[in-house]
Amino acid sequence: MSRSRLNQVLNSVADAGRELLRRGPPAGRLRERSPGALCEALLSTRGEASGTALARDVADAYGAMSAAEKHAFFATLAADYGPGPAAIHAASDRYKQAPGCDTLTALTAAVEPPRQELFRRINMAPNGTATIVAMREDLLTLLPDDPSLKAVDVDLVHLLTSWFNRGFLHLEQIDWESPAALLQKIMAYEAVHPMAGWADLQRRLADDRRCFAFFHPALPDEPLIFVEVALVRGMASAVQPLISDPGEMLDPAKADTAIFYAINNCRVGLVGISFGNFLIKQVVVELAQELPGLKTFATLSPVPGFRAWLASLVEESEGALSDQEETAIDRLSESDWHTSADAEADVREPLTRLCARYLLEAKSRGRPRDPVARFHLRNGARLERLNWLGDVSEKGLSDSAGLLVNYVYDPKTIERNHESYVREGKIAASPEIKRLAQ
Amino acid sequence: MSRSRLNQVLNSVADAGRELLRRGPPAGRLRERSPGALCEALLSTRGEASGTALARDVADAYGAMSAAEKHAFFATLAADYGPGPAAIHAASDRYKQAPGCDTLTALTAAVEPPRQELFRRINMAPNGTATIVAMREDLLTLLPDDPSLKAVDVDLVHLLTSWFNRGFLHLEQIDWESPAALLQKIMAYEAVHPMAGWADLQRRLADDRRCFAFFHPALPDEPLIFVEVALVRGMASAVQPLISDPGEMLDPAKADTAIFYAINNCRVGLVGISFGNFLIKQVVVELAQELPGLKTFATLSPVPGFRAWLASLVEESEGALSDQEETAIDRLSESDWHTSADAEADVREPLTRLCARYLLEAKSRGRPRDPVARFHLRNGARLERLNWLGDVSEKGLSDSAGLLVNYVYDPKTIERNHESYVREGKIAASPEIKRLAQ
Amino acid sequence: MSRSRLNQVLNSVADAGRELLRRGPPAGRLRERSPGALCEALLSTRGEASGTALARDVADAYGAMSAAEKHAFFATLAADYGPGPAAIHAASDRYKQAPGCDTLTALTAAVEPPRQELFRRINMAPNGTATIVAMREDLLTLLPDDPSLKAVDVDLVHLLTSWFNRGFLHLEQIDWESPAALLQKIMAYEAVHPMAGWADLQRRLADDRRCFAFFHPALPDEPLIFVEVALVRGMASAVQPLISDPGEMLDPAKADTAIFYAINNCRVGLVGISFGNFLIKQVVVELAQELPGLKTFATLSPVPGFRAWLASLVEESEGALSDQEETAIDRLSESDWHTSADAEADVREPLTRLCARYLLEAKSRGRPRDPVARFHLRNGARLERLNWLGDVSEKGLSDSAGLLVNYVYDPKTIERNHESYVREGKIAASPEIKRLAQ
């Protein structure tokens, strides 16, 4: 049977279910109700009795809401579906008087906002999980202007963290045999090194490349995060040779290094629910098993906060920069400085030193100021090498001054590095980089 | 590639992962440690750094524990991995002073026991979810003798309820094309009307029968709950004709009634996480779609508490029983009473009336005393008919005095019945049964 | 396990097989042998003993041959692997003396060329069928210059016809969820209305379009033939609105007509083994089942021989053309005649009449001269309508003078039309077209 026929049948099954089991108003009419009525319906005893039919109606109703209606919906959730302070006070008093399993359970129940149960019921609908993720995506756009919605976000994060536990994710390799619809999403989600089209994509899925993604069973066609890997000889120092002009195909069995040159989160609605750490480590395991010749697993990463830090340096801490450094920073504002003959001579050395200092010393709340550095160092990777003119794309130049960093994932030192980093804020770095920073 | 080869490869992948990413002691040595050390290792910074390798070690270590070691493990979790009262007091005081999103979030964090995070990390291991379910199964056997473990169970229930949300379950039809290993489990789990072997099973999966189960993606080969259905003409009044001697196959297209004659929960570790409600309603939808000729969806259910209630009647409330009723109850202790010529005359009428009274009037904490009645009535079903000698198996006679009940799932009244039941304790019953009970 | 890993394992299995079971020379050395030695090896007793290992070597050796070596290979097959005339004479004499089962069997054996057995053995190799199809593709390029190879082609056609029996083919719907690698082939094989790229392809696979292909189990990733269908309201009269600028998506449930606007054979090596007839009729069945609203199934087909026939008319049969017709034909040589204001007035009517005459009257060996007409009329379709400026692409103008034809597949008349056509050469045509031709 053709796929579209199957969908047709499945949809009619769902419709039949709604007809059979639902007595409430259809989605259209639900939508006419106030958001409060919408929530009431699902949390009431009717929501329990209807199987999943009512949950589907609510999910459909949400999907049909305008932006303003969605805002009103979330505002209602924030205002009316939080826990009751009086109940919390009473429960915490009882716990204080007699701390124990029962009083703790009662207190736990008292602090749980009813909207969590609401979300759990929406999740029961067909595509319920997708609806929840979409809700959070909508919510995140409203949050900056309406902090009163924060409590709703806290609840969504709580639920999504539980549901997207790594034990429920599965790793899949993406290649040229993958469905076109999925590959189209991969192209759309690739933001680190955007793809120029299908030919670019096909090259990135060729025999000497790998792409892996995490999926959740409730979102079967939606990658959550994916990593692109190049199999090479020696640690790659620039990204353009990997993607724009990749040259001859390498026999994967002859590769000694796997370069993780792009990691992309796909769903805004899952921001803050972290998978990246697990993805990289799982892919290291997969590749090591498939290709025993691989000896080094390293990233080729941008330094996205470098130029901004340089700018702040110039502004705030004049005098701390040497003349040579000031000159180098000035050159960056020239267009095409990186192709000019003397850039190498004038800029390379001071800028590379500044970058080493930025990565090792620039802090924000006690952690590295650079977000990419924070991610990999926390994972236990080691800051290995700075690559001059590693990314000469417009984005690479304007964010990272063209520099790229190799972070090495060495299974032997990952746990030690992670512990030193978490406990003491210590950054694992190669001697070369440490020397540069002095 | 053969399945066993595939497993071999997958296992070697997992082993490679352990080798690659693990620096800690292997499972064997972990086991030698105290349970506290085991938990510490996973909750420490090392647990975070190791990807899922350490979680796998802990899951393996648990699997290798003796019963006594498991008890010690849970005792440690209960004693040392609960929330800190002092922290809770402080957080609840701060909330009392300034109720709001931040203080609520802090209080929520304070009341969450650290062992929840421990379980979440174990869940990340390959087969992690299976390990968690097995842990709860073990815990439930310890709980009656060691109530101090209750708090651990509360946490497991909290997590499992979240993870086994109906939105994550998928319905699958079980038939004779299903894997033998799965069918073997179905046979083992069938406790309502135990199966006599493969031939019995095959008949129960024939064209005029249906079997559906819920599965969770993290337990792909494990049915969670399944229902057996017979497609018949007219509402079946006895179960033996359906299973022991089913006679000729009926063309499913000619059936007008679907009889749900057995529902079985499969996993002890999931007791209290309810799926039955959803399963029945989903199967009603599926069958209505597949076979438009079906007009009635009804169960054929035991009355498991009936004989016990009769016994208590005799004991406690003498005088309340008529002579005829006393005689009828007495007859039940005779062997083979149900085949004797005069049973029909002496027993049928008084016993059926008593059963109607039992189902409509006997209460426990305000709800029907009979557990099967509680389940279906809460779901919104209607008590439709009592069937004399509906189940003459040993179990049927000793529990239900041979009676079986049809509960009807009528989509048009499910929600109304459910609401009346939940709000007012009202039992939906056919006029015939109401009359009997008077 | 990732797909590439799986391939790796499968390859190593095959290699192990070769190692285990092969004692002969490896493919490299086989290639150094003469083609005769190559064939001998496989037809000898060794070929029988080696399982499929030797067949794989031969297939590999063929794959590595140069064009000249392939020619020599086929020449050897033609010269040395035909049946022996003496054996045929003897067998036919014996049959003549005593016609019967045994003498017939012997004669059948005598006329079968040994190269058929050779091909059957090559077919046993992994990818053996793909090798056979590739061999025929190679052979077809050699045939025009070397008619002595014809006998080899006869044998390949005999085998491929048997192996690609419609009973072994399966129909699959191609859509945007299909593997990118497959879609890329579809793009490459589309020659009727070439695709402009992935966006064009995606539109042709949208909800109001359908694409179906036949596959053979031994060539799992290779479409053999595919048809593109547009779901529309009313019988489409032009192709550019369907593909270049398709406008709004139509709800498929609202379509009343399925337009088969392109049918493409994919494999040169299967030329002459016909699937098109079965494909169209099967797709009619599929679509009628999926979309009960469809009332008409029609093609939108080119008239590829029309311009050539017009040219021959002008040349050969002067006098038979009216002045108006001559003028119209002359206009066709002007560039962009079809966009000029007076083309409609001058050209439309005479050209359409000429086209009707071409389709109904122009014959080649007793059958319609136009190859597309021959195909659809033989299938039992009806010549329904001529569409002025139905295809204004360069190809459409230069082959078909911009005209397109609707052939209607009406299940009620297919068999009757086919019989009249096959037996009497009668062409089923609409009254309108018949009128035009007068």
Added chain:
Amino acid sequence: MSRSRLNQVLNSVADAGRELLRRGPPAGRLRERSPGALCEALLSTRGEASGTALARDVADAYGAMSAAEKHAFFATLAADYGPGPAAIHAASDRYKQAPGCDTLTALTAAVEPPRQELFRRINMAPNGTATIVAMREDLLTLLPDDPSLKAVDVDLVHLLTSWFNRGFLHLEQIDWESPAALLQKIMAYEAVHPMAGWADLQRRLADDRRCFAFFHPALPDEPLIFVEVALVRGMASAVQPLISDPGEMLDPAKADTAIFYAINNCRVGLVGISFGNFLIKQVVVELAQELPGLKTFATLSPVPGFRAWLASLVEESEGALSDQEETAIDRLSESDWHTSADAEADVREPLTRLCARYLLEAKSRGRPRDPVARFHLRNGARLERLNWLGDVSEKGLSDSAGLLVNYVYDPKTIERNHESYVREGKIAASPEIKRLAQ
């Protein structure tokens, strides 16, 4: 969607096809026609026009025929659908005058019976291939009593041999995860060492056992042939320890020998189309790849013709037997001779010697008289060892006098053994067996 629902949909698709495309009489009425009319309909121009609808009707009609109707059907095929002698004579005369590609093609066409085309068209029906195989199964039961049908069988064998080319078969491992319906067939087809039920089957599919089958894509649920393998240490000498009382499970990684203890052909309709050779060799490759510890691949095979040969010895060639041998043979007629205390002393040595002579010297048309020996020796295996009381089942005793033979498949000598056997009739045997036979 459930499997049964899917079937329902697929059937309705097929029915729709019949409705849409068929104008002929339905299966019921076809059946009322003479078999000749049935064949005519399909071979006529209508058969070509109807897509596959008419083929399905004919297949259905055949399925509904009585035994007598089937006989009449085949008799018609034999009498009326053979090739025409006159046409053959003419074609062979033309070939004699001018041997060449065209005259050969014409002669080939002349000798091909029209019933082959008939079968090819039936094969186009859904389940067409299954119908053809069933037809041959029916035919084989008629053949002994009606030799005039032989020509029809020749044609079926010709087609089936082409269609079941090893290149179209795929190997699948059967294990406890296989569908119950398939496993039930495996049980039914096992005739070498019949299974006692599901528990027996499960043991034969345990971790230290393997079962592999060949499947054809047109018969997806039907095994064609399967082999059962025990993974053991040392070459097994008796079959009962492998199946009846298999003792402890062996870790497959520790096995050094794979014992092929049963090979079963499944479909009577495919008798004479040989797969066994390929199956064994493919399984050797699979196992060698999966379990590198395996050093020996050997069968444990019956000697099914031994007792019959002994009986003929006694009858025909008295005097050639020694007294000891005569005594031993006499003992075989005693019940339970093999458990009596002196059997070992009296019978073992003379009988084993006789068996060695039987296998090495007893011939039928120049080949070994024993059919199992013929099969394995032709495959290139080596007669390795005779096992006294290797099979003490009733069947084992009555056919093989309780003896079992190990034939060793040694990849290094398979081709050489095969060649010596085919060319010179030479039997590869171990020195021990040769010594015994002297």
